[in-house]
Amino acid sequence: MDALAYQRATDIDAALAAAQQxxxxxxxxxxxxxxxxxxxxxxxLTLIDITHxxxxxxxxxxxxxxxxIGALARNSDAANHALVRTRYPLLAQALLAGASPQLRNMATVGGNLMQRTRCGYFYDTAFAQCNKRTPGSGCAARDGVNRMHAILGASAQCVAVNPSDMSVALAALDAIVQVRGPNGARAISIAQFHRLPGERPDxxxxxxxxxxITSVDLPPPAFADHAHYLKLRDRASYAFALVSVAAALQLDGQRVRAVRIALGGVAHKPWRASVAxxxxxxxxxxxxxxxxxxxxxxxxxxxxxxxxxKIELAQRAIVRAVMQAAGQAPHASGDLA
Structure with a gap:
């Protein structure tokens, strides 16, 4: 690791002032x-510790x-908070699907939003081609090992995917990310917070x-009764999603009055399934x-x-997640496997 300086901020204004270095x-x-x-x-060059x-x-x-939900709320605390569990069960499920208990006890809500994409070529500096790490160098994943990579919204510059489970649920719930900076405060819809790669995958x-980031704001609860987060991965613990689905419904009997669906593991950002x-x-x-x-x-x-x-996997995952959100058991394993 490089030599660096460390500063501890005790309030937001001090943190913002230090961040101008x-x-x-x-x-x-x-x-x-x-x-x-x-x-x-x-x-x-300098780490600004905001944990105090x-x-x-x-x-x-x-x-x-x-x-x-404050940006420094731990993932485990947010997932187990009574108001999150009862009013936003989709978010609680997604948080508990992410990482390991040890990481959830350390990771923060704001930090979860800021996760970098988990492409192996990005994380391994032995590979010179990575437009996310070195803009203009190329994308090794396009012709390399790309089983985990994007099928939606990618560009010639980057095919990496966003790794967050929490952000997929937030996308389905229409969350708002509150931020403060040198020019004041602003609110960013979760749909606009993460970017598709385009020409600037970095x-x-x-x-x-x-x-x-100061907080994540959730709208008044409207989907507490029928919600399900489905994560499909290579192993049951501490693995990133091949495909995930956050599904939330309002029902009139067995008819859909309103529905929210977001996909993870398929794009550079949580993918809102507006067509579906x-x-x-x-x-x-x-x-x-x-x-x-x-x-x-x-x-x-x-x-x-x-x-x-991933195309067929995502299609089947949507079917399964919506059915489970609606309280219907899958009709047959062949339909939904």
Missing amino acids: PGAAFIGGGTNLLDLMKGGIAHP IAALERIETLPDGGLR LDTTLARGEL EQRLTGQPIDTATLRAAAAAELAQAQPLKGNAF
Whole structure:
């Protein structure tokens, strides 16, 4: 690791002032940043420790009935908070699906949002070609080992995927990311917070330099009764998703009044399945309708040589997650495996 300076901030204003130094970076739980530093990928000159800012740890109800989760709330604390479990079970399920208990006890909500994509070529500096690490160098994954990579929203510059489970649930719940920076406070919809790679895959989010995430705001609960987070992965513990689905429903009997679906493991950002949502709204919950909606969503997929299987996997995952959110057991394993 490189030599670096360390500063501890005791309030938000002090953290923002310190962050104006060249090469400054905020550190909370450090579960991703420290790995990047040890691997020679991130090279901050000064770490600004924000873990002593009590105002960023709170989880509290908003005046409109929504919920504000402070950026320094630990993933485990957020997942087990009574208001999250009862009013936003989709988020609780997604948080508990991520990483290991030890990492969840350290990782913060704000840090989870800031995770870098988990492409092996990005993390291994022995590979010179990585536009995310060195813009303009190329993308080794396009013609390399790309089983875990994107099938939606990728570009010629990058095919990596966002690794966060939490962010997939937040995308389905229409969360708002509150930030503060040298130019004041602003609110960023979760749909606009993460970026598709385009021509700048080195930029994962729309945060400006020196901006600090202060909280994640959830709208008043509307999908507590019918929600399910499904994560499909190579092993049951501590593995990133091949495909994940956050599904939440409002039902009139067995007919869909409103639906929210987001996918993980398929794109550079959590992928809101708006086509499938439109196809399902007002329709009955049945296998044929779900299959058609899922197929329509994945019609725009552009697989690589190693991950074409993700198209069918994602379609079946959508069907399974929505059925489970609706309280219906899968009709047959052959339909949903």
